[in-house]
Amino acid sequence: xxxxxxxxxxxxxxxxLDAAVxxxxxxxxxxxxxxxxxxxxxVAPGVVHYHFASVTDLLVAAGLAFTGxxxxxxxxxxxxxxxxxxxxxxxxxELSRYGGTDPxxxxxxxxxxxxxxxxxxxxxxxxxxxxFRSHVAAWLAETGYQGDAPTAAAMLAAALDGVILHRSLDPxxxxxxxxxxxxxxxxxxxxxx
Amino acid sequence: xxxxxxxxxxxxxxxxLDAAVxxxxxxxxxxxxxxxxxxxxxVAPGVVHYHFASVTDLLVAAGLAFTGxxxxxxxxxxxxxxxxxxxxxxxxxELSRYGGTDPxxxxxxxxxxxxxxxxxxxxxxxxxxxxFRSHVAAWLAETGYQGDAPTAAAMLAAALDGVILHRSLDPxxxxxxxxxxxxxxxxxxxxxx
DNA sequence: GTACGATTTGGGCAAATGCCCAAGTCGTAC
DNA sequence: GTACGACTTGGGCATTTGCCCAAATCGTAC
Numbered sequence: 097x098x099x100x101x102x103x104x105x106x107x108x109x110x111x112x113l114d115a116a117v118x119x120x121x122x123x124x125x126x127x128x129x130x131x132x133x134x135x136x137x138x139v140a141p142g143v144v145h146y147h148f149a150s151v152t153d154l155l156v157a158a159g160l161a162f163t164g165x166x167x168x169x170x171x172x173x174x175x176x177x178x179x180x181x182x183x184x185x186x187x188x189x190e191l192s193r194y195g196g197t198d199p200x201x202x203x204x205x206x207x208x209x210x211x212x213x214x215x216x217x218x219x220x221x222x223x224x225x226x227x228f229r230s231h232v233a234a235w236l237a238e239t240g241y242q243g244d245a246p247t248a249a250a251m252l253a254a255a256l257d258g259v260i261l262h263r264s265l266d267p268x269x270x271x272x273x274x275x276x277x278x279x280x281x282x283x284x285x286x287x288x289x
Numbered sequence: 290x291x292x293x294x295x296x297x298x299x300x301x302x303x304x305x306l307d308a309a310v311x312x313x314x315x316x317x318x319x320x321x322x323x324x325x326x327x328x329x330x331x332v333a334p335g336v337v338h339y340h341f342a343s344v345t346d347l348l349v350a351a352g353l354a355f356t357g358x359x360x361x362x363x364x365x366x367x368x369x370x371x372x373x374x375x376x377x378x379x380x381x382x383e384l385s386r387y388g389g390t391d392p393x394x395x396x397x398x399x400x401x402x403x404x405x406x407x408x409x410x411x412x413x414x415x416x417x418x419x420x421f422r423s424h425v426a427a428w429l430a431e432t433g434y435q436g437d438a439p440t441a442a443a444m445l446a447a448a449l450d451g452v453i454l455h456r457s458l459d460p461x462x463x464x465x466x467x468x469x470x471x472x473x474x475x476x477x478x479x480x481x482x
Numbered sequence: 483g484t485a486c487g488a489t490t491t492g493g494g495c496a497a498a499t500g501c502c503c504a505a506g507t508c509g510t511a512c
Numbered sequence: 513g514t515a516c517g518a519c520t521t522g523g524g525c526a527t528t529t530g531c532c533c534a535a536a537t538c539g540t541a542c
Contacts, residue, residue: 208458253451333522
């Protein structure tokens with residue numbers, strides 16, 4: 097074997113990251129404690145401060161790893177859909193899954209808020225989102241969008257996040273019906289499939 | 290005098306509510322402690338639990354009072370603007386003021402998140418927003434909006450909140466430029482005033 | 483076997499937390 | 513003056529918190 101000790105260590109570290117990702121949506125960013133995350137990961141409390149300098153450090157690392165993966169896969173899915181109307185339908189389908197009360201949505205919003213008080217998190221998260229926006233803008237331009245692609249990309253991303261936010265309060269919001277306004281916003285003819 | 294004792298009591302209670310409203314954006318919903326809010330209000334720590342059953346109770350009351358007033362005045366402003374294009378311009382002007390990192394925006398988002406774990410807050414906040422949405426829908430219909438007014442109102446409210454959310458990360462987001470997509474969404478001719 | 487390094491353990495400590503409560507203040511009613 | 517009621521005070525208590533650390537674990541190298 098190569099290195100059992102360091103390998104197990106990395107696995108434990110990953111378990112802590114995973115535990116943090118599941119706990120933030122459950123108890124809130126500030127509600128994640130040393131003992132809680134250790135218990136969830138199935139390790140002794142001391143392990144947390146062996147692998148991470150502080151609980152906040154753990155949360156930042158876990159959150160950024162999550163959003164990074166999420167945005168990457170989202171960009172990939174968009175690129176795979178050259179027809180803009182088709183992509184909007186797919187996005188709305190995704191919105192149905194990310195209902196606003198699901199762990200992923202809650203984690204992202206928690207990170208938005210936490211970044212207000214954590215400059216390092218703020219900068220790194222802003223970087224991830226800026227990169228994502230430019231991907232969407234490039235994709236919009238490729239699909240032949242008429243108009244200011246970067247602005248449309250920003251507005252689209254903001255609108256989708258806003259819908260998630262509102263759905264967390266009112267799960268009955270009709271996401272499908274929002275295809276209309278969204279299509280209008282992007283200048284797509286009203287027509288369905 | 291009518292009642293000095295009860296009157297001073299109500300004033301103190303109000304000071305606690307005000308202190309809570311300023312503190313939530315600063316330290317987060319979960320970061321507001323008994324002693325912190327008491328110090329900010331200029332009273333002894335014990336006062337908090339004399340006027341409120343718990344710190345959470347104080348935060349819920351303070352938050353709902355704030356959002357209630359905010360939504361009411363917003364609805365009034367909209368009603369005062371029968372021209373839909375003019376109203377969109379005004380809304381975007383307001384968005385410039387609520388930058389995403391300002392206390393009002395942060396408080397609202399904190400409340401969204403807290404409502405996930407506080408059913409009572411969730412229900413009452415959802416009620417306030419539903420009422421606001423129906424006001425906007427009625428206003429849209431009156432201004433002659435072509436299409437599904439309730440859906441457009443929901444989408445509009447969500448989009449605006451989404452912009453606030455994104456601006457908290459990227460304060461340089463060009464709000465004015467978003468007038469274009471928003472106008473398209475509401476079916477308003479491109480032209481300004 | 484012995485030594486080593488990385489990892490894990492579980493207890494410990496100072497600090498902070500929510501909530502409580504006996505004592506105190508201060509006008510009003512009698 | 514005396515009693516009353518609403519409000520305020522500031523200390524106290526049990527609990528929880530983040531972080532620390534000496535000791536234990538365990539596979540590897542010699």
